[in-house]
Each structure stands twice: as structure tokens, then as C-alpha cells.
Amino acid sequence: MPVYTHLDDDYAALGIGLRIREQRKKCGWTLADLASRLSLSVGTLSALENQKVPVHVDLLLAMCNAFGVPLTCLLPKSTTSHFHIARRGQEIGR
Numbered sequence: 001m002p003v004y005t006h007l008d009d010d011y012a013a014l015g016i017g018l019r020i021r022e023q024r025k026k027c028g029w030t031l032a033d034l035a036s037r038l039s040l041s042v043g044t045l046s047a048l049e050n051q052k053v054p055v056h057v058d059l060l061l062a063m064c065n066a067f068g069v070p071l072t073c074l075l076p077k078s079t080t081s082h083f084h085i086a087r088r089g090q091e092i093g094r
Helices: 008-014 016-026 031-038 042-049 057-067
Strands: none
Touching: 008 016, 016 031, 016 042, 016 057, 031 042, 031 057
16 A cells, blocks of 8 residues: 555655655665665666655655664655555545
8 A cells, every 4th residue: 555545646746756765875875775675676666766656654664764764754845745644454534
């Protein structure tokens, strides 16, 4: 389940993939370096950074742990974007 369940159409606008890439480069890591730390393929990580696929909450948290940064570093800075995090199979209330 994507982090932003109701914003699938606007996922790229959130810039999460770009922030992942920025943090990776700040650490001086290649795609292969981070992918190996997260047990991902380089292709999957590249797709995440290029915002072709949404990142799951558990993977986002693992990335934050690998980078040594709080979750807020990878989430959008805007206070105007609202989001809802739900567990798989959980219905989203209105």
C-alpha cells in the first residue's frame, strides 16, 4: 500500500523519490550501496527515486534508519498536503 493512499495521481508531486535520492547522495552512496543496505534491486530503487512507483511505509522507515534521519526528512514539507496512512486491508474512513 502506498504511503499516500488517496494521492496516487499526485504521487510524483510529493517529491518523496527526489528526497530519497538527495539523502542517498548526501551519504555519498550509489544506488547499489543503498539497494544492498535495504535488500532491494538497483532497478527497484531507481524506480522509487524516479517516482515511477510509490514507496511503502515500511521501506520508507527502513530508508530513514539507513540514512540516520527522521521520517520528516523524506516527507513533503508542505502543511497543505493532507495524507492518510493505512494498514493493508484497512478501510479508509472519511
